[in-house]
Amino acid sequence: MTRRLDQQIRADLEDQIRSGAWAPGHRIPTERELMAQYGCARMTVNKALSALATAGLIERRRKAGSFVARPHVQTAVLEIPDIAAVIESRGEAYSFRLLSRSATGAAAPPEAPFEAGGERLALTGVHVASGEPFAHEHRLIALSAAPGARQADFSARSPGSWLLENVPWTLARHRISARAAGELAAPLGVTRTAPCLQVERWTWRREDPVTYVRQVFPADRYDLVAEFSPRA
Amino acid sequence: MTRRLDQQIRADLEDQIRSGAWAPGHRIPTERELMAQYGCARMTVNKALSALATAGLIERRRKAGSFVARPHVQTAVLEIPDIAAVIESRGEAYSFRLLSRSATGAAAPPEAPFEAGGERLALTGVHVASGEPFAHEHRLIALSAAPGARQADFSARSPGSWLLENVPWTLARHRISARAAGELAAPLGVTRTAPCLQVERWTWRREDPVTYVRQVFPADRYDLVAEFSPRA
């Protein structure tokens, strides 16, 4: 019972909120009131309330007090794991088939999705599960940010997992959309009109672009799942 | 300079990690060492380190110390806003056109995506932007969890925004996939083979299912964007 009093306070308050007993906008007790109620130091109460505020469950305003937050924009924590891990977790054999590889200088015509200057390495390939195409990948790598990529062998190991282990990054942006297979129909082994899930990712390391990747999955072979709690 | 010393400590440590100066597995100074280094109380250091641990940037072990964490599965914070808000933020007029509405008893043939017993309200409709179909929505609402839905008027207001304001929820699960328009081609005003982005969401309130919704967006009208940092 003496263990983690701050967690207990947090849980008690969270229960009032999630059960609906305290509606959005309801003013919750002040830190000093809770301190008296639980017979503990103010810092312990503060720890619980700060955690709730960080989680977005309450809003805190000086002088006014703390209030149950209104539901915000829904946000989900989306996991985008390594494709190899996904396939192997299904018990299937994974391989990466490199289709093309070319280095382009800074003078090359800029490709819209990746504005980095300097030399770039362009790769295309197919992720293969149990001998069947699983996803098509088109990738650009900024060689200034990842010089080791020049010598790396991507004919077996996918560029994604190589980068994950060799190049630190600080920010990424995803775009998730749908498209027809189109020109990727042949390498994916589907018709040109087959619907596909397209995941694009731009990755930076401190303002410097590191890589751009576009992965295209035939609709019946992959989907993304996200679990989440509200107001997070 | 006296402001938020714990944030400063956190930022300093985070910089060492993100810059790569401290590789994964590197042992970072102990709380007592940092306390001496910054000339502050141990609790201030603890606050910074606890935040880093919560964020997944470090791992902490008693007696052993704190260590830079290895990159985990990539996770992104995905925003799934109200469709009405998306459309209006583009400066377009929004409306919801209800196509069908029916209440089914517990004895009705169970629909796979929603295993709740009890009465359900089934709705289909189209989200309209500037007079053009934007998305098709199919929704089931558990009337036991949201009794007010029986009287609600969904011919103008979308069920999603009504639920968001009237029914608290505790957990949701998303599935994001691609599909062809198929039988939704007519209401969406596209061909049957048009690729579409499909977002499914199951929502619970404390073990009890609240609602299931399937939204289908023609590929050229919508995509999801997520920004994130590593190891979060």
Place this chain on the structure above:
DNA sequence: TAGTGGTCTAGACCACAGC
């Protein structure tokens, strides 16, 4: 201006896991 949260101090005892 008074009340609230924001932050920090300088200790303390404990649990746990390496050594």
Place this chain on the structure above:
DNA sequence: CTGTGGTCTAGACCACTAA
């Protein structure tokens, strides 16, 4: 055993802002 993180105390001063 010993060092580390985990947690808590009983204060303190400050910043902000709503009344």
